[in-house]
Amino acid sequence: MASQEIYYIPDGSKWPIVGTLSLFITFLGGAMMFNSVDAGKYVLIIGLAALTYMFAGWFADVISESIAGKYSKQVDVSFRMGMGWFILSEVMFFAAFFGALYYARMFSIPWLSGEGQGGHNGTHEFLWSSFQASWPMNVMPDPAKYTQYKDVVPAFGVPAINTALLLASGVTVTFAHWALKKANRTALSAWLFATVALGFIFVYFQAGEYAHAMNDLDLTINGGIYGSTFYLLTGFHGFHVTMGAVMLAVILFRSLKGHFSQKDHFAFEAVAWYWHFVDVVWLGLFIFVYWI
């Protein structure tokens, strides 16, 4: 309970319903595409465009209300809580994929290679008795169904560089925050620019790694449980980095326009939290997907 001023209750807004409709159109287009309906991709594009329009419009409204001074300290706290709990939900989303990775390594692969008793070795005995456990698992229990790959991406190549890039970007965004608190606008913009640049360089490197893995190593999403967990985990992470970098770019653009004050800059902080979250997920990826 921050303070006792009158809480700002916004008047009716079209954005929630626009957001709902655009999500609906996006999902509809996606589902149509999976069912091989030709119009699906156009529906999807319309949905994504509407979604972008919604985000831009909704945030523009919030920003202008904030600049107009309509938000009390208490509203600010609500926003902070909203962002924090949203990030926790994202953490749990990634937890599902990490869980799948651990399960494959700890249970399903050993069992498929004949470990365990009481029926756990049944699949090995009756179906694929030549299967041997390994990690990365590049010989499939049923080699006809999934693509065998030559090698996996080593941890201490580009992934290590990417780790350094993301960790550095966590530092630069903190420098930007310090500069903002000291009202040093030039340093703010410079450090923010560096953060955005590091983010996009990360994505660029990651894309290069994907191309290398697919073209040279034959490692695709079809590469059994290793390929599945590798591409889904790094893919969702890469998508989050891209979103985070776009968000940072918006923050950079806004700070160049003179937004944010020394004391009041929730949008900046929210994006910084998000960026740190993306960073921490990457550390998990680096350790458990690439390294050990």
Next chain:
Amino acid sequence: MSTLAHDDHHDHKPTGLKRWFFSTNHKDIGTLYLIFALTMFFVGGAMAMIIRAELFQPGLQFVDPQFYNSMVTVHALIMIFGAVMPAGVGLANWMIPLMIGAPDMALPRMNNMSFWILPFAFALLLSTLFMDGGAPAGGWTMYPPLVLQTGDAFPFLIFAVHFLGISSIMGAINIIATVFNMRAPGMTLMQMPLFVWTWVITSFLLIASLPVLAGGVTMLLTDKYFGTSFFDAAGGGDPVLFQHIFWFFGHPEVYILALPAFGIVSQIIPAFARKPLFGYASMVYATASIAILSFFVWAHHMFTVGLPIKGELFFMYATMLIAVPTGVKVFNWIATMWKGSMTFETPMLFSVAFVILFTIGGFSGLMLGITPVDFQYHDTYFVVAHFHYVLLTGAIFALMAAAYYWLPKWTGFMYDERLGKIHFWLSLISSNVLFFPQHFLGLAGMPRRIPDYNIQFADFNMISSIGGFAYGISQLLFVYIVIKCAMGGKKARARSWEGAKGLEWEVPSPAPFHTFETPPKLTKKVLESLY
């Protein structure tokens, strides 16, 4: 106390469609949620009627087995995601700001989006009824590899689940922010009404469990369309992995449905026993314990898939542990009634029935939680009987109790008490005729999710179906009572029930469009008079 009942002088409402589509008002959004939930209750109920009609006699009478399976699947999805959860969120929307003296929910626009997603998500899901291959028929649990055989409905099912998840997570975030940030000055956490407490804890469960489901169904989608092998042993995955992911969500989900019901009866029983809730603090701690434990018991849904023996033991004992805080709650409800000056208006009748029948469902849950015993009961009608006792005579009875309890506050009129009592007795008798025989069917070995059965199960199935039709028809009476109450009747006082305590009874009935625009001043003395 009338000083708290701050009459609003500029009580202007937006008009027309804008009022509902663009709403940022917690009462309007709450109303939308509740009406939507009631509508979906009847859509899902109609599917249950089809199921019971088919099971009235052995043999195939009305529907083909594929359609029967989609009815079982979609009935579950609708009742869980379309009826019970939205009804709970609707009550949270309406009542939490009133109970904590807040002007509205913390994030009113997001609140609107949380609601409006629901009809669109169900449009995605229900459209599958008309597609090639029919609606999803692999069960609401969506186990692979079976669910991967779904026809055109498959991506619609997955995206509907994603969409509903987005709605619930936004709703949960909103409730947490409201409770932690918007309480009237002076109200500490341990002074909040128990309904508010149960909803905060439910919100944590939603935020922590729904993204896991989203991840799991995403893996289903990539397994089907992109060639991943999460749930395919041929590529090193395991179909059982999906069950782990699903039930990591699914078990907390059970408490997402049940905890708000606990909160409701914890409001109603003290009001009609005219005594404060017995053991308030222990109620809060018990609710939190149940919520935490719910993340460590998921594999009790999977005892027969071939878990390692250590896993079976761990999950059996963890499951037994949940009986402890649940027992605390049941004890406290009974102790609240002990030597109270009780009257039995409809909300109280439903609440007392809840305590008894939910406990029956809890006991059959204990039986199912014992691993060796579950080997016998698994996937039989005993399971169906168990979860319908906790969800229908549990959660839905509590939601009915809440509706009767707060209808005067919402509409400004008292509902017809005589009809309400008739609705209660019809519901009570019919639901027990409906579900009690299913225990016997399950113990005798009748499997769930089949449209046909052996002749030995005929009698109990016929009894069960008769109870089902009676329950279904009785609920139409509820709609009539609600509409009648909204149209008029005896004027409700601000404090509509003699023993009702709490801030929501300090504002006029019906509650004005805006309430607590300036926060009420809650001194210690005021708070003591409130509880």
